[in-house]
Amino acid sequence: MLAAVNETVESVVIRFAGDSGDGMQLTGSQFTNTSALLGNDLATFPDFPAEIRAPIGTVAGVSGFQVHIGSSRIYTPGDSCDVLVVMNVAALKSNLRHLKKGGTIIANTDGFDAKNMRLAGVADDKNPLEDGSLEGYDVKKLDVTKITRAALTDSGLGVKEIDRCKNMFVLGLIYWMYHRPIENTVNFIESKFKKNPAVAEANVKVLKAGWNYGETTEAFASRYEVNKAKMDAGVYRGITGNVAATYGLIAASVKSELPLFLGSYPITPASDILHELSKYKNFGIKTFQAEDEIAAITSAIGAAFGGSLAITTSSGPGIALKTEAIGLATVLELPIVIVNVQRGGPSTGLPTKTEQADLLQAMYGRNGECPVAIVAAQSPTDCFDAAFEACRIAVEHMVPVFLLTDGYIANGSEPWKFPTTADLPTIKAAYSKPEDKKDGKFLPYERDEKLSRPWAIPGTPGLEHRIGGLEKQNGTGNISYDPANHEFMIHLRAEKIERIADYIPDQALDNGPEKGDLLILGWGGTYGALKTATRDLLAEGYSVAHAHLRHLNPMPKNLGNMLKNYKQVLIPELNSGQLIKIIRDKYFIDAKGLNKVQGLPFTTIEVKNKVKELISK
Amino acid sequence: MTILETSVNEKKLTSKDFVSDQEVRWCPGCGDYSILKQVQTVMPDLGRAREEFVFISGIGCSSRFPYYMETFGMHSIHGRATAIASGLKAARPDLSVWIVSGDGDSLSIGGNHTIHLLRRNFDVNMLVFNNQIYGLTKGQYSPTSEAGKITKSTPMGSIDHPFNPAALALGADGTFVARSMDRDPKHLQAILKRAYQHKGTSFVEIYQNCNVFNDGAFEIFTEKSSKKLETLFVEQGKPLIFGENNDKGIKLDGFKPVIVNLNEGHSANDLWIHDETDQVKANILARFFDSPEKEGHLPRPFGVFYTEDRPCYEDMMTHQLEEAASKGADLDKLIAGRETWIVN
Ligand SMILES: Cc1ncc(C[n+]2csc(CCOP(=O)(O)OP(=O)(O)O)c2C)c(N)n1
Ligand code: SF4
Ligand SMILES: [Mg+2]
Numbered sequence: 026m027l028a029a030v031n032e033t034v035e036s037v038v039i040r041f042a043g044d045s046g047d048g049m050q051l052t053g054s055q056f057t058n059t060s061a062l063l064g065n066d067l068a069t070f071p072d073f074p075a076e077i078r079a080p081i082g083t084v085a086g087v088s089g090f091q092v093h094i095g096s097s098r099i100y101t102p103g104d105s106c107d108v109l110v111v112m113n114v115a116a117l118k119s120n121l122r123h124l125k126k127g128g129t130i131i132a133n134t135d136g137f138d139a140k141n142m143r144l145a146g147v148a149d150d151k152n153p154l155e156d157g158s159l160e161g162y163d164v165k166k167l168d169v170t171k172i173t174r175a176a177l178t179d180s181g182l183g184v185k186e187i188d189r190c191k192n193m194f195v196l197g198l199i200y201w202m203y204h205r206p207i208e209n210t211v212n213f214i215e216s217k218f219k220k221n222p223a224v225a226e227a228n229v230k231v232l233k234a235g236w237n238y239g240e241t242t243e244a245f246a247s248r249y250e251v252n253k254a255k256m257d258a259g260v261y262r263g264i265t266g267n268v269a270a271t272y273g274l275i276a277a278s279v280k281s282e283l284p285l286f287l288g289s290y291p292i293t294p295a296s297d298i299l300h301e302l303s304k305y306k307n308f309g310i311k312t313f314q315a316e317d318e319i320a321a322i323t324s325a326i327g328a329a330f331g332g333s334l335a336i337t338t339s340s341g342p343g344i345a346l347k348t349e350a351i352g353l354a355t356v357l358e359l360p361i362v363i364v365n366v367q368r369g370g371p372s373t374g375l376p377t378k379t380e381q382a383d384l385l386q387a388m389y390g391r392n393g394e395c396p397v398a399i400v401a402a403q404s405p406t407d408c409f410d411a412a413f414e415a416c417r418i419a420v421e422h423m424v425p426v427f428l429l430t431d432g433y434i435a436n437g438s439e440p441w442k443f444p445t446t447a448d449l450p451t452i453k454a455a456y457s458k459p460e461d462k463k464d465g466k467f468l469p470y471e472r473d474e475k476l477s478r479p480w481a482i483p484g485t486p487g488l489e490h491r492i493g494g495l496e497k498q499n500g501t502g503n504i505s506y507d508p509a510n511h512e513f514m515i516h517l518r519a520e521k522i523e524r525i526a527d528y529i530p531d532q533a534l535d536n537g538p539e540k541g542d543l544l545i546l547g548w549g550g551t552y553g554a555l556k557t558a559t560r561d562l563l564a565e566g567y568s569v570a571h572a573h574l575r576h577l578n579p580m581p582k583n584l585g586n587m588l589k590n591y592k593q594v595l596i597p598e599l600n601s602g603q604l605i606k607i608i609r610d611k612y613f614i615d616a617k618g619l620n621k622v623q624g625l626p627f628t629t630i631e632v633k634n635k636v637k638e639l640i641s642k
Numbered sequence: 643m644t645i646l647e648t649s650v651n652e653k654k655l656t657s658k659d660f661v662s663d664q665e666v667r668w669c670p671g672c673g674d675y676s677i678l679k680q681v682q683t684v685m686p687d688l689g690r691a692r693e694e695f696v697f698i699s700g701i702g703c704s705s706r707f708p709y710y711m712e713t714f715g716m717h718s719i720h721g722r723a724t725a726i727a728s729g730l731k732a733a734r735p736d737l738s739v740w741i742v743s744g745d746g747d748s749l750s751i752g753g754n755h756t757i758h759l760l761r762r763n764f765d766v767n768m769l770v771f772n773n774q775i776y777g778l779t780k781g782q783y784s785p786t787s788e789a790g791k792i793t794k795s796t797p798m799g800s801i802d803h804p805f806n807p808a809a810l811a812l813g814a815d816g817t818f819v820a821r822s823m824d825r826d827p828k829h830l831q832a833i834l835k836r837a838y839q840h841k842g843t844s845f846v847e848i849y850q851n852c853n854v855f856n857d858g859a860f861e862i863f864t865e866k867s868s869k870k871l872e873t874l875f876v877e878q879g880k881p882l883i884f885g886e887n888n889d890k891g892i893k894l895d896g897f898k899p900v901i902v903n904l905n906e907g908h909s910a911n912d913l914w915i916h917d918e919t920d921q922v923k924a925n926i927l928a929r930f931f932d933s934p935e936k937e938g939h940l941p942r943p944f945g946v947f948y949t950e951d952r953p954c955y956e957d958m959m960t961h962q963l964e965e966a967a968s969k970g971a972d973l974d975k976l977i978a979g980r981e982t983w984i985v986n
Contacts, residue, residue, distance in 0.1 A: 327726035
């Protein structure tokens with residue numbers, strides 16, 4: 026038998042695809058965890074079907090998981106994959122477009138039988154494994170089902186249980202291909218099936234069978250090494266954006282010493298924040314699954330009035346329902362954080378796909394003139410910092426704050442050099458005290474240097490006061506229909522948001538020269554693609570820089586000057602051009618857009634091509 | 643604290659202490675004035691510090707209420723007072739939370755939140771000022787307006803079937819359902835106190851006259867001349883008796899209520915004895931809802947129809963939090979998670 030040839034590669038992208046019931050998410054995350062422990066940098070992205078239980082074997086039921094590992098820094102799950110694992114013909118049909126030309130396909134032949142072909146809507150004589158249509162790809166065919174069953178004939182398990190171990194065979198084989206040890210997964214299996222040792226044993230056996238298949242058959246001529254990445258020293262863990270956002274909110278609760286209240290109504294892709302927060306009642310967190318999004322935000326407003334760090338989480342359609350209440354919170358001048366995990370729209374749109382199309386909704390989408398602060402997260406791990414910052418602004422400035430993330434970073438994961446509690450700043454929150462009365466009067470709409478008003482919570486003797494959505498007289502908070510007062514208050518609320526700019530850091534460049542041909546200005550979840558593109562372009566000698574906005578309202582004070590340092594400004598967005606409208610309006614520059622609204626992230630190539638096109642002009 | 647302040651605080655509060663400095667702006671003669679007065683009257687008797695009371699309202703004439711109460715208050719947006727109060731009570735179970743709402747606010751735009759408040763049973767008091775009209779928007783029919791009602795938006799008469807708020811509250815598993823009226827101060831005060839004492843959501847429908855857009859909607863129940871004959875004031879453990887000379891009673895014939903004349907050989911012992919804890923009977927009682935114009939109609943009941951002891955949402959929430967607290971709350975541990983690795 027010939028030993029396989031060893032090759033070292035800088036990075037590799039693997040996509041696991043199969044039926045929803047094939048365990049591809051678990052397979053992918055096990056490969057991810059093991060690679061992280063080996064010191065690779067990485068990024069992942071799951072690709073779930075929109076239907077919960079789409080019929081088995083159909084294209085609608087395909088679930089995918091893409092992981093990008095490397096020995097250099099990795100910022101995206103990869104534009105396309107090097108290796109595509111497909112458990113059935115439907116998975117191949119829907120995922121082939123993600124595979125690089127000449128890439129490797131590992132196909133479970135059992136999933137290409139007549140029945141699967143019919144379910145996937147592929148004609149009998151068009152079996153892609155046999156009709157030559159995959160020419161140019163490196164196709165590895167193996168009957169995973171048959172080998173798994175053979176390995177477990179003596180296990181005493183039923184066929185159904187046996188077939189559920191198939192994914193471990195694939196994982197074992199991929200571990201072998203990429204020189205990964207199986208121990209981490211063995212431990213995982215043993216603890217997961219602690220109560221069912223027979224199932225644990227079967228899974229481990231099949232995992233090993235997969236590894237041994239690579240080792241003993243000659244089907245695989247090459248094995249690959251992906252060395253450790255050079256990452257900052259420290260302790261790491263893997264985390265998805267939604268979990269990171271959750272921890273950011275909890276951290277803000279701890280650092281502000283305010284009890285956290287969440288009012289939420291389930292919606293993809295935001296529900297995981299509700300699920301996560303619901304687990305941590307030990308932190309004094311109260312989660313309220315309301316009857317709709319209106320009750321979700323208004324219950325949070327009630328909790329904010331009562332002195333809580335109030336949060337509401339949703340996605341586009343739910344945010345639309347919260348609109349009127351955001352206006353109320355603006356006039357009440359109570360702190361509240363509205364998390365929008367953006368998805369494709371309008372209406373129900375594309376629930377499981379990503380988009381950045383709610384920026385203008387956050388910015389302007391209310392009646393009257395009703396500015397709120399907006400911060401955006403740029404990557405899965407950054408959701409922690411962005412959530413923390415949103416809470417800080419809300420509480421320290423007594424304003425509603427939008428936190429924008431998106432489905433791509435919410436479900437994507439990456440290694441996180443996580444902070445310790447001691448590293449995090451304190452959030453200064455203070456309720457008014459009985460002695461804050463002046464001359465026997467309490468003024469609920471009195472201003473401090475930030476223009477924010479006092480937070481006088483019920484239960485405080487002597488501070489009884491009424492607030493409401495009718496226009497307020499400054500100072501007293503009494504209802505006022507006075508035209509001059511209304512105009513004054515409209516300007517005051519706007520100025521209050523603008524003044525937040527005095528309390529946020531200057532905009533920094535992420536990469537590139539301080540002056541040059543072109544600045545890529547981004548926001549939100551496109552960070553990884555823009556960062557990778559910039560790195561490549563700089564290496565190719567282009568004069569490009571990249572800045573990524575955390576604060577979208579107000580924007581950092583130095584941004585206008587920064588934009589002037591480049592001959593051109595490119596604003597790539599996963600929408601038809603929203604930030605670009607704000608930038609053009611605010612800074613009168615002829616920014617160029619790169620726009621994509623397919624429910625998919627940018628590829629690095631798309632960004633690079635656009636930059637090259639603009640610079641060569 | 644100065645000596646003076648201490649003595650002020652220890653003084654028993656009076657109804658004046660609950661009057662804010664804001665000018666009351668309802669139309670002269672509006673039933674809302676009486677309700678405000680009765681609320682301000684009972685407040686001092688509830689034995690709580692003033693700062694612990696919070697009044698939350700939606701939008702409507704009735705929802706101006708919090709501005710006139712010298713307590714904490716919020717005049718919010720149309721229909722959402724119930725949801726705001728839910729969040730406040732969940733966050734702050736220590737407060738006495740009161741919701742003030744109109745028939746449109748609580749049963750039309752806010753109908754959804756109302757039923758969910760009732761089933762969750764937060765310990766709050768919900769006062770629905772039912773004037774069977776949209777007052778603030780100048781007189782369109784409301785979800786409690788009678789069929790056929792002619793208003794600006796129904797020139798040929800309303801074709802909507804009206805809600806029966808008490809029956810709706812029972813249907814949503816409300817644990818305290820009562821009805822009172824603006825024109826009977828004593829009764830209203832008594833019901834308000836009962837509502838406060840009840841642990842759970844207290845739903846109080848208050849018939850309120852809008853003398854501008856729906857004057858006299860409840861006249862037949864409130865005017866001396868017809869009140870005795872057309873209303874039935876129920877009291878725990880007492881037989882259902884009404885009529886000019888307390889000479890009529892209600893008897894149950896199976897599940898069917900029938901009116902009997904006490905002068906015609908029926909004794910009070912044969913009558914339906916009111917039992918607030920009987921859900922089946924409460925449902926029948928709440929359905930005494932015929933138009934007074936209908937031949938042989940039943941009298942309209944007032945009083946507490948139903949009470950039930952059921953755990954409150956916020957108490958169960960607190961309980962779960964206390965139980966979870968034993969796990970400790972270490973942020974560093976939480977953030978680090980179960981699996982970490984070190985990069986040197
Ligand atoms: C979202 C919204 N829709 C409509 C209105 C207009 N509006 C204000 S009050 C009201 C009806 C009030 O009726 P009700 O709740 O019965 O209160 P009342 O004035 O009779 O006390 C309406 C339709 C509003 N303020 N907000
Ligand atoms: S319109 Fe009717 S309900 Fe409103 S204040 Fe006037 S009388 Fe009262
Ligand atoms: Mg009304």
